[in-house]
Amino acid sequence: MDSDSTEMVNEIKSKVILHWNCRGLTEFPEAIRIYGGHIQEIYLKWNKLTTLPPWIMELFNVTNLYIYGNLMKEVPVGLCQMTQLTVLDLSANQLKQIPPCIGNLVSLRSLLLNQNYLEKLPLEMNQMHNLEILSISGNKFFALPEWMGSLPKLKELNADNNCLKELPNRLTLAPQLSTISVCSNRLRYLPLNGFLSSPCIRFDANMYLNYLSFPLLYQLTSQVQNTLTQDYRNILGYGCFRMQYEDTTLHANIKLKINALHEEDTDYIIELPRQLLKVYNVEENTVVSLWELALRKIYTERYKHTLNISVSPININVQYEQIATKNCHKLDFTMHSINYASCNLFTNGPASICVNSRCQQPIFAEAWIIVGVSHYIESITTVALCCCKRCAFEFSKESNMTVRYKWHCIN
Numbered sequence: 001m002d003s004d005s006t007e008m009v010n011e012i013k014s015k016v017i018l019h020w021n022c023r024g025l026t027e028f029p030e031a032i033r034i035y036g037g038h039i040q041e042i043y044l045k046w047n048k049l050t051t052l053p054p055w056i057m058e059l060f061n062v063t064n065l066y067i068y069g070n071l072m073k074e075v076p077v078g079l080c081q082m083t084q085l086t087v088l089d090l091s092a093n094q095l096k097q098i099p100p101c102i103g104n105l106v107s108l109r110s111l112l113l114n115q116n117y118l119e120k121l122p123l124e125m126n127q128m129h130n131l132e133i134l135s136i137s138g139n140k141f142f143a144l145p146e147w148m149g150s151l152p153k154l155k156e157l158n159a160d161n162n163c164l165k166e167l168p169n170r171l172t173l174a175p176q177l178s179t180i181s182v183c184s185n186r187l188r189y190l191p192l193n194g195f196l197s198s199p200c201i202r203f204d205a206n207m208y209l210n211y212l213s214f215p216l217l218y219q220l221t222s223q224v225q226n227t228l229t230q231d232y233r234n235i236l237g238y239g240c241f242r243m244q245y246e247d248t249t250l251h252a253n254i255k256l257k258i259n260a261l262h263e264e265d266t267d268y269i270i271e272l273p274r275q276l277l278k279v280y281n282v283e284e285n286t287v288v289s290l291w292e293l294a295l296r297k298i299y300t301e302r303y304k305h306t307l308n309i310s311v312s313p314i315n316i317n318v319q320y321e322q323i324a325t326k327n328c329h330k331l332d333f334t335m336h337s338i339n340y341a342s343c344n345l346f347t348n349g350p351a352s353i354c355v356n357s358r359c360q361q362p363i364f365a366e367a368w369i370i371v372g373v374s375h376y377i378e379s380i381t382t383v384a385l386c387c388c389k390r391c392a393f394e395f396s397k398e399s400n401m402t403v404r405y406k407w408h409c410i411n
Helices: 003-014 031-035 054-058 100-104 123-127 146-150 169-173 214-223 232-237 290-302 337-348 389-398
Strands: 017-019 041-043 064-066 087-089 110-112 133-135 156-158 179-181 200-202 255-258 268-271 278-280 303-311 314-322 366-374 381-386 401-404 407-409
Touching: 003 031, 100 123, 123 146, 146 169, 146 337, 169 337, 214 381, 255 366, 290 303, 290 337, 366 389, 381 389
Parallel strands: 017 041, 041 064, 064 087, 087 110, 110 133, 133 156, 156 179, 179 200, 278 366
Antiparallel strands: 255 268, 255 407, 303 314, 366 381, 366 401
């Protein structure tokens, strides 16, 4: 055994945390297999590893593994069998996909996948019920899966510097979420509903994001209401709200053309989330479809989901409680197209709750929409959703929207 090998073995024997960063390693040292059964954390950042050995699963005591800044092009199957892992850092590699077997890491609390070439995450990750931190910044994501909002312990989601055009609606129902960072993407809108956990949301440098929903605007401003400046436009989202529109977006989404109030201003377009299939203005006297009514009825029989907005102080509270009923049968949607869509809408949660405080009906795919600016935040366009014409009329009469824009659909 040469002196270098002897030194490595002695280091393995004497420590429970191995710091092997920046050593130029091209292979995972096999000495740890023989002498490192007691090792708990391994740092292998900034090396030249292209893979990990199959026997890595034999390191039963390793809970933290850092492979940042290597040359790995795929996640080894053996790594997915290290079910005791609580922290895994695979950032700054050359990964193009994550295998479904990563869902086996049910003890994982922190998963870092930044600076790779990922476009999607496997459905099996919804089994990670202990995951608290998910970081996927610097990849190629255009959309994120709805199941993220079902992770019961998720606290922090970092997805900066991707190509995101929207966020999962179900994120609004995540019970523990405290931080969302989605700066430098291509977001056209944020979820219309208020967030259950009232997280801090950082969304700077989304140049096509030009409005916020009424509940979300008040939720976010309540977090910064004590700041010395009232420049909410830059505090909430620097580089956003520029009235720009990306004309290459999906044609399926409803788009509203907002008419300028003054000659010196220009008309602009806002795009609504894809969950909304029909929208009406306050003057339209119609009723929603039986499909929408059925979704609302089923939802309110099983859940209590209320949205309470107080403007002094600015505050928002979303309650989401499953109602215990003896005859509450599991949803039984057959898998033809319209019922599959119903199941998705129901599972992902309502697009919003009627902003009329005396109503609180869930809204899934059809709504009456009011567009304007608030007395408190005059620089940001806001959109309020109501469940019917009556609620829209009452909200328009009683709300603190100082200006209401005229709009019409253009698609």
